[in-house]
Every structure is written in structure tokens, then in C-alpha cells.
Amino acid sequence: MLLKTFFYRSFYIGLFMLLCCTAQAQGFLKVDGQKIVNDKDENLLLRSIGLGGWMIQEGYMLRLEGEGMQHKIKSKIEQLIGKQATDSFYHRWRKNHISRAEVDSLKAWGFNAIRLPMHFNLFTLPVDEEPVKGRHTWLKEGFQLVDSLLAWCKKAHIYLILDLHAAPGGQGNDLNIADRDASKPSLWESRENQLKTIALWEKIAQRYANEPWIGGYDLLNEPNCGFSLDPKDRNGIWEQHNEPLWDFLKEVATAVRKVDTRHLLIIEGNGWGNNYAGLPSIWDKNLCMSFHKYWNYNDQQSIKNILEARQRYNVPVWLGETGENSNVWFREAVALLEQNNIGWSWWPLKKMGVNNPLEVKVPADYGKVLSYWNGNGPKPTKAAAEKVFFQLAENVKLRNCLLHRDVLDALFRQVHSSETLPFINHKKSS
Numbered sequence: 170m171l172l173k174t175f176f177y178r179s180f181y182i183g184l185f186m187l188l189c190c191t192a193q194a195q196g197f198l199k200v201d202g203q204k205i206v207n208d209k210d211e212n213l214l215l216r217s218i219g220l221g222g223w224m225i226q227e228g229y230m231l232r233l234e235g236e237g238m239q240h241k242i243k244s245k246i247e248q249l250i251g252k253q254a255t256d257s258f259y260h261r262w263r264k265n266h267i268s269r270a271e272v273d274s275l276k277a278w279g280f281n282a283i284r285l286p287m288h289f290n291l292f293t294l295p296v297d298e299e300p301v302k303g304r305h306t307w308l309k310e311g312f313q314l315v316d317s318l319l320a321w322c323k324k325a326h327i328y329l330i331l332d333l334h335a336a337p338g339g340q341g342n343d344l345n346i347a348d349r350d351a352s353k354p355s356l357w358e359s360r361e362n363q364l365k366t367i368a369l370w371e372k373i374a375q376r377y378a379n380e381p382w383i384g385g386y387d388l389l390n391e392p393n394c395g396f397s398l399d400p401k402d403r404n405g406i407w408e409q410h411n412e413p414l415w416d417f418l419k420e421v422a423t424a425v426r427k428v429d430t431r432h433l434l435i436i437e438g439n440g441w442g443n444n445y446a447g448l449p450s451i452w453d454k455n456l457c458m459s460f461h462k463y464w465n466y467n468d469q470q471s472i473k474n475i476l477e478a479r480q481r482y483n484v485p486v487w488l489g490e491t492g493e494n495s496n497v498w499f500r501e502a503v504a505l506l507e508q509n510n511i512g513w514s515w516w517p518l519k520k521m522g523v524n525n526p527l528e529v530k531v532p533a534d535y536g537k538v539l540s541y542w543n544g545n546g547p548k549p550t551k552a553a554a555e556k557v558f559f560q561l562a563e564n565v566k567l568r569n570c571l572l573h574r575d576v577l578d579a580l581f582r583q584v585h586s587s588e589t590l591p592f593i594n595h596k597k598s599s
Contacts, residue, residue, distance in 0.1 A: 221517030328384030341393030
């Protein structure tokens with residue numbers, strides 16, 4: 170009852186806020202020196218959350234062990250329930266995962282932006298599946314999903330940042346985050362994959378060029394490739410030059426600017442977004458540098474490199490991903506960032522886990538599926554497995570998730586107050 174009361178209270182507060190907003194469209198975000206500003210030239214801290222798990226699943230979000238690439242997950246599910254039922258599951262998953270209710274709730278809770286991790290295969294075919302070599306087949310589903318989300322964001326007055334999370338071929342040696350198939354050429358090993366990525370961004374930019382509630386284009390999530398082929402640095406943490414990355418991002422930016430001159434461009438360094446070594450210059454007047462922060466201290470030293478980069482290149486910086494930690498860490502991280510005028514994006518909104526705003530409930534008998542996949546139990550029947558996965562698709566709906574108010578409180582209220590407040594009024598029984 171208390172959870173429902175909190176949810177509906179948040180929803181109606183959000184609805185009230187929407188009704189109080191003016192109907193006039195918000196202007197495009199832009200760069201002003203080391204700040205991101207709105208249409209009134211006011212400094213804007215992007216307080217965002219990432220929709221991890223919606224367009225691209227990662228195994229840990231589903232409590233899987235071992236390989237967690239989405240194509241591996243899908244193959245395992247298909248072996249249990251068949252292709253038709255698997256396609257039905259993924260249709261339900263994407264339909265149920267995000268709705269207007271989530272967007273309105275995010276606004277009410279304090280977020281002003283959403284970062285959308287996109288999988289390229291919802292927008293275009295892989296290069297090895299194109300009927301005509303070198304051509305680009307455009308798929309409707311990805312664009313329709315973005316259109317729906319953008320419509321909800323516009324009504325809620327919340328920015329939508331488009332993030333290419335899984336590029337054609339995959340952008341590094343961390344296979345899970347980009348759903349990479351290591352048996353095929355990566356983004357860096359295939360010019361065809363690069364050209365498809367460039368064409369995809371041009372197509373996206375052309376479609377949304379006049380949408381002010383698109384906050385920006387995050388061109389390539391967490392590149393992590395050791396270009397110098399050092400076996401000790403497969404993810405590019407210590408790469409000194411990064412020429413392939415910078416050259417490619419310039420190509421993408423050039424293609425975007427052919428059709429869209431107004432939207433903010435967001436770039437990420439190598440080594441999961443943090444290695445900016447070798448960046449020669451900033452080639453666009455409306456560009457922001459992003460970094461990612463996981464599992465380190467919340468002190469000035471932990472963000473020293475990105476602060477120095479902000480000063481050196483005279484551009485804004487944005488923490489495009491962080492989270493997966495404790496509430497104390499959350500509060501300290503947000504305080505550190507905002508004291509340094511750095512916006513942030515938490516990760517993720519929902520998964521099977523407690524350290525995020527929404528927890529997806531584990532379906533009954535899901536453990537039996539995991540036991541089978543881990544080699545510790547018998548194979549479930551097709552009917553039993555179907556029931557598990559279709560229930561999982563239902564469980565991702567907002568109304569079926571567990572709301573963790575403590576996480577939200579750590580991200581917002583506790584950053585500005587040391588007062589302790591109970592989430593439940595405890596009364597002694599007589």
C-alpha cells in the first residue's frame with residue numbers, strides 16, 4: 170500500500186508539473202564555453218538516467234553468468250521456446266519496458282533527461298545480412314520506438330539523449346556492452362561497419378534535426394579497443410594516440426552536420442569513455458566530452474583528468490554513465506559532480522537488482538532456467554520456459570516493478586540535506 174501511495178503521489182505530482190509547464194517548445198541545448206546552456210543561456214545540469222536493458226540487454230541485468238551478449242541470450246531463449254515465441258517475447262519486452270508512465274515519473278522524481286542506449290540492429294541490418302553489399306536497409310522498429318519515447322519526453326519536458334550503445338560490429342573488446350560477435354569483424358576492423366554507422370547517424374540526425382527535446386547525440390558509447398594491439402591493454406585504457414577513434418568520430422560528426430547543425434554532439438574517449446589521449450582539437454563548436462565513472466573514490470582526484478580536459482579544450486564535460494553502487498556512494502558522487510558543475514546520467518533505470526530506482530521482479534521458476542543454462546539442472550519444458558519469459562516481459566512494466574525510494578532519495582534530497590528521514594512510519598503495537 171505504501172509503495173502504491175508513493176507511486177501515485179509521484180505520478181500526480183508529475184502530472185501537475187506538466188500542466189503547469191508552458192506549451193512553448195524548449196530551445197536546443199548548446200555549448201557556452203565550459204557550460205551546457207538552455208535557450209535562455211542558463212547553465213543546465215543534465216540529471217539523466219539510462220534506459221539500459223530496453224533496446225539492448227546485458228546478461229548481468231538478468232542474473233546470467235558467463236557470456237552476456239544479447240545475441241547469446243536470444244539464442245539461449247530460442248533453444249528453449251523456439252523462434253516464434255522468442256520473437257513474441259522480445260516484442261513484449263520492448264513494448265512493456267518503457268511507457269509514458271515511466272517518463273512522467275522520472276520527471277516527478279527530479280530527472281530532466283533520459284539517455285537512450287540504442288542497438289543498431291533495430292534501425293538497420295548488419296552488413297553481412299544486407300541484400301545488396303554496401304547498401305543500407307532501414308528498419309522501422311527502432312525509429313518507431315524513439316518516436317514514441319520522444320513524444321512522451323516532449324510532453325513531460327524532459328530531454329532525450331540518443332546514445333549509440335551497440336554499433337555495427339561492436340566498438341571494443343568488452344563484448345557484452347555492444348552485443349559484439351567476436352567471430353565477425355569489429356567496427357574498427359571493417360570499413361563497411363564504419364560506413365553503416367556513419368549512415369545510421371546521418372539518418373537519425375536527419376529525422377530529428379528539428380526536435381529541440383532531443384538533448385544531444387552521444388555518438389559512440391564506451392569505445393574500448395587497444396589499437397596498438399598490446400595484449401595487456403585490449404580495452405585501450407593506456408592507448409596514447411587513439412587516432413582511429415578521433416578520425417572516425419570526426420567522420421560521424423561531419424555526416425551529422427550535413428543534415429543537422431543545431432544538436433549537441435557528445436563524444437567519449439577510449440578505455441570505456443575515459444581515455445582522451447591524443448585528442449588533437451575540438452572540431453565542432455557545439456560539442457561536449459563525456460566520461461564514465463564506476464567503482465572509484467568520490468574525490469577531486471577521481472575526476473582530475475576530466476576537469477583538466479575541460480579546461481584544456483574549453484568544452485563542457487558530462488558524466489554519461491555511473492551507478493551500480495551503494496546509496497552512500499550515490500550521494501557522494503552527485504555532490505562531487507554538481508559542485509564541479511558536471512551533469513550526470515545514472516545507470517540503469519531498472520534491472521533485476523536493488524541499487525537502481527526500479528527493480529524487476531524475478532519470475533517464478535526463473536531460477537530453474539538459470540540452473541539449466543549454468544549446467545546445474547534439467548532442461549525446462551517449452552511450456553514452462555514460455556511461461557517464465559512471458560512473465561518476465563510482464564514484470565518489466567512500471568506497475569509491476571519494485572520502487573526503491575532510497576535510491577531516489579540518495580540521488581536528490583540527500584545531496585542537499587544530512588537530515589535522516591524514515592520511509593515508513595513505524596508504530597509500536599499496543
